[in-house]
Amino acid sequence: MFQDRDQMRMFYSQVFLKHLNQQPLEPMEQMLLDVILMHPEYHEMLKDPAAAARLEYGIDGGQTNPFLHMGMHIAIREQVSIDRPAGIAEAYRELVSRHGESEAEHRIMDCLGEMLWRSQRENRPPDEQQYLECVRKLL
Numbered sequence: 088m089f090q091d092r093d094q095m096r097m098f099y100s101q102v103f104l105k106h107l108n109q110q111p112l113e114p115m116e117q118m119l120l121d122v123i124l125m126h127p128e129y130h131e132m133l134k135d136p137a138a139a140a141r142l143e144y145g146i147d148g149g150q151t152n153p154f155l156h157m158g159m160h161i162a163i164r165e166q167v168s169i170d171r172p173a174g175i176a177e178a179y180r181e182l183v184s185r186h187g188e189s190e191a192e193h194r195i196m197d198c199l200g201e202m203l204w205r206s207q208r209e210n211r212p213p214d215e216q217q218y219l220e221c222v223r224k225l226l
Contacts, residue, residue: 093140096154099123100136107134122160125189129153159196172215178222185226198222 102116103123112120123129132139132153144152163179170176182191198221206213 092154096140097136099154099157100133100139103130103133104136118164119157119161122157122164125160126153126157129157156196159199160192163192163195163199172219174219175222178219178226181226182222194225195222198225 099119102112102119105112105116106120106123123133132142144150144155166172167176167179179191179195182194185191186194198218201221202213202215202218205217
């Protein structure tokens with residue numbers, strides 16, 4: 088879908104600007120907007136697409152990369168929509184009923200981030216079952 092980081096970041100900004108200008112959104116844009124609206128702390132940044140594309144988020148900066156963060160929300164929602172790994176949709180619904188959508192996704196995000204970190208560190212595919220076990224421990 089995107090050729091590089093800048094195109095992806097521009098897409099986030101364009102979706103937010105379409106929302107501000109009350110323009111119609113495609114289904115994927117609406118899903119992204121739902122996540123953007125959960126994070127008002129990113130709204131000012133998204134209003135300036137060129138500036139958003141230039142921002143850097145290094146490990147030593149101590150800042151959360153908003154695009155990675157919102158992308159993880161999208162990844163979790165996609166996993167839930169297809170129930171992969173099997174059981175994630177049920178665990179998600181239970182967490183949402185206990186904590187609300189935003190908090191549930193932020194808790195799951197820790198498990199997703201850990202799974203991806205381990206996969207990269209150990210140079211192996213992501214372990215979906217370990218990820219699901221981590222999510223289930225949140226219940």
